[in-house]
Amino acid sequence: MQADQTLETKPQSGQPARLRLATIWFGGCSGCHMSFLDLDEFLVELAGKAELVYSPVIDVKEYPQNVDVCLAEGAICNEDNRELLYQVRQRTRLLVAFGDCAVTANVSALRNQLGPGNAESVLQKAYIETATANPALPGEPGIVPPLLPRVMPVHEVVAVDYFLPGCPPPADRIKSFLVQLLEGQEPVLTGKDIKFG
Amino acid sequence: MAAKTLTIDGKHVSVDESATILDAAVDAGIYIPTLCHLDGVYDVGACRLCLVEVAGSSKLLPACTTKVSEGMEIQTDTERLRQYRRITLEQLFAERNHVCSVCVANGHCELQTLAYRQGMDHVRYDYRFPQWEVDSTHSLFGLDHNRCILCTRCVRVCWHIEGAGTLNVSGRGAQARIITDLNQPWGTSDTCTKCGKCVMACPTGALFYKGATVGEMERDRTKLEFIVTAREKKQWIAD
Numbered sequence: 001m002q003a004d005q006t007l008e009t010k011p012q013s014g015q016p017a018r019l020r021l022a023t024i025w026f027g028g029c030s031g032c033h034m035s036f037l038d039l040d041e042f043l044v045e046l047a048g049k050a051e052l053v054y055s056p057v058i059d060v061k062e063y064p065q066n067v068d069v070c071l072a073e074g075a076i077c078n079e080d081n082r083e084l085l086y087q088v089r090q091r092t093r094l095l096v097a098f099g100d101c102a103v104t105a106n107v108s109a110l111r112n113q114l115g116p117g118n119a120e121s122v123l124q125k126a127y128i129e130t131a132t133a134n135p136a137l138p139g140e141p142g143i144v145p146p147l148l149p150r151v152m153p154v155h156e157v158v159a160v161d162y163f164l165p166g167c168p169p170p171a172d173r174i175k176s177f178l179v180q181l182l183e184g185q186e187p188v189l190t191g192k193d194i195k196f197g
Numbered sequence: 198m199a200a201k202t203l204t205i206d207g208k209h210v211s212v213d214e215s216a217t218i219l220d221a222a223v224d225a226g227i228y229i230p231t232l233c234h235l236d237g238v239y240d241v242g243a244c245r246l247c248l249v250e251v252a253g254s255s256k257l258l259p260a261c262t263t264k265v266s267e268g269m270e271i272q273t274d275t276e277r278l279r280q281y282r283r284i285t286l287e288q289l290f291a292e293r294n295h296v297c298s299v300c301v302a303n304g305h306c307e308l309q310t311l312a313y314r315q316g317m318d319h320v321r322y323d324y325r326f327p328q329w330e331v332d333s334t335h336s337l338f339g340l341d342h343n344r345c346i347l348c349t350r351c352v353r354v355c356w357h358i359e360g361a362g363t364l365n366v367s368g369r370g371a372q373a374r375i376i377t378d379l380n381q382p383w384g385t386s387d388t389c390t391k392c393g394k395c396v397m398a399c400p401t402g403a404l405f406y407k408g409a410t411v412g413e414m415e416r417d418r419t420k421l422e423f424i425v426t427a428r429e430k431k432q433w434i435a436d
């Protein structure tokens with residue numbers, strides 16, 4: 001969005017520095033990540049130009065410092081999502097709302113329509129009313145994060161630099177976004193490339 | 198029939214004096230986004246997407262309900278208009294529950310299409326997430342209030358093309374909603390002829406054929422156009 005945020009890769013001893021790329025999975029179905037994997041052979045090219053420093057597909061426990069770009073899938077549904085998102089925002093230069101749940105809250109936010117008390121009523125429905133064995137609400141302080149009273153798109157919680165909508169965003173849309181970014185351009189998606197759904 | 202001459206985006210246009218700015222633009226091949234306008238049905242200027250700038254007027258004017266006048270200088274695509282259109286679209290999305298990914302109209306929706314054409318990649322307003330119902334009491338059609346943008350196309354075709362007078366608007370502001378007869382379930386309506394013109398007219402996923410699932414709700418407007426041609430040209434021809 002702002003010009004000073006466009007990406008500049010700093011050359012290191014003749015070699016262009018690899019982009020420090022992260023992907024993160026909040027309240028979503030992982031479909032956006034599946035679509036990311038659908039990049040197929042472009043993933044190989046991407047691996048040459050970017051270093052994946054955090055992602056559900058690699059085994060890194062803590063979100064690192066100095067991340068250049070983070071693709072954030074999913075809506076912000078629980079306290080864990082929110083805390084992590086604050087950390088991600090602090091440690092990331094360009095935050096991308098990745099897919100409809102991140103951009104609009106989408107299906108993840110259907111419970112918002114039930115009004116106040118929706119978090120309690122969906123848990124009640126799922127874990128008590130429709131349970132066939134051991135009806136009980138899941139709860140383990142410090143392990144099972146409490147649901148937020150309202151599911152939110154990412155930009156309702158922190159500032160977002162770019163929006164990459166779609167449920168999921170098709171692989172060619174992700175590619176077009178990443179290619180522009182890697183070439184140091186301001187990524188711009190237009191027309192059907194910003195269609196929701 | 199007197200003609201008026203005017204300019205639209207600098208292009209000289211000559212049209213009949215009865216024309217609206219929208220008619221003139223269509224004639225001249227200039228695109229103005231519209232949502233509540235439906236060819237063949239009278240206009241109400243409800244959605245404000247077709248707003249244009251007219252030299253000498255500080256107000257923005259809806260192209261679909263403003264008649265042309267001699268020497269008018271019209272701009273249809275300025276930065277200010279683009280901003281207003283984007284605001285209007287974002288408010289429509291924030292007002293009710295538009296979950297495109299699971300909507301019957303996904304991929305065939307005029308609201309969705311306008312949104313991406315106008316560059317709307319997210320909604321800056323907080324979504325309201327209101328509670329609305331789906332009326333599925335009719336034997337053939339469903340009405341999902343979550344997706345309704347109150348353009349009243351359905352009401353206008355119901356009254357003025359079919360002449361049944363089943364659909365109407367009740368309430369004001371955020372409470373306004375489409376009702377059938379005396380605010381009763383659609384399936385119990387005495388006046389509905391089951392013609393389906395409302396379903397053909399609806400721009401969004403609010404009115405749908407029962408049985409349509411995600412993305413399946415495509416509308417065939419040819420029947421509607423057939424009747425409009427018959428009314429306007431007194432000829433029963435399909436073109």
Ligand code: SF4
Pocket residue numbers: 197294295296297298300301302303304306307308309344401402403
């Ligand atoms: S009516 Fe259109 S904009 Fe609304 S959810 Fe359905 S496809 Fe999306």
Ligand code: SF4
Pocket residue numbers: 344345346347348349350351352375398399400401403404
């Ligand atoms: S049901 Fe469809 S046609 Fe009728 S007012 Fe709502 S959006 Fe418009």
Ligand code: FES
Pocket residue numbers: 230231232233234241242243244245246247248259260261262
């Ligand atoms: S099309 Fe003109 S106001 Fe809706």
